Amino acid sequence: MKNKNLLFTSAGDKTEFFNNWVDPNQEYDIYVCYYGNKTDKPYEKYCKYYLERKGSKFQNFYYVWCNDPIVKTYENYFIVDDDIIIKSNEINELYKILMDYNLYILQPSFKKGSKISHPITLQQSNNLLRYTNFIEVTAMMFPFEALQKCMDIYDPILVGWGIDYLFLWKLNHNLKNKFSIIDKISCINPKTPEDQREINNLQPQNIRKQTWETLAKMLNIKEHRHKTYKTLELIQSSI
Secondary structure, rough: OOOOOOEEEEEOOOOHHHHHHOOOOOEEEEEEEOOOOOOOOOOOOHHOOEEOOOOOOOHHHHHHHHHHHHHHOOOOOEEOOOEEEOOHHHHHHHHHHHOOOOOEEEEEEEOOOOOOOHHHHHHOEEEEEEEEEEOOEEEEEEEEEHHHHHHHHOOOOOOOOOOHHHHHHHHHHHOOOEEEEEEEEEOOOOOOOHHOHHHHHHOOOOHHHHHHHHHHHOOOOOOOOOOEEEEEEHHOOOO
């Protein structure tokens, strides 16, 4: 049976997502776009949908969004880096929180010891969630309507850098109860030396940054200061 939730990842040759996300009790289907160099379809058996295509996570998602009609039949989407360490039951709960709190985008917080590019994403104890004006591109979860608006504005020239700001600009980051970092559910965002990151094989960091800055200037998008609007403690939650 088809689930109402879809998890999408663009996977290379260093991932072990199948040890964490794949489980008989998962309440989502998995779509893997493989950009590695093996010829034996290494992850096909772990997912419902499998495609081989070079490209970054959102480049590949945008491709399947535009070209594979099945993708638009889902209600909720988790678009996540292939190295994120999070269990299937935790992903299930993220989908539930997304719907229960009527969010546009959420992300799991990052555990201590993870790669932290933005301090606001670090897990805080005793919270269910924080309403914020920023969600990192690493592990974004959307309902269909919000994702559709983001895909309308996304330009596949972007490789990672700036996509989070683009989406938050499109959906209006000033809304105080639509974007949330989930502290109850956290994940490990592994630290990888910059010279070993697979994304650099797709496009060097300086080019990714320059491409975003050019597009942001054209659209008059400024990278806003990160804010937490409100925190819900665990004891306040009905979940």
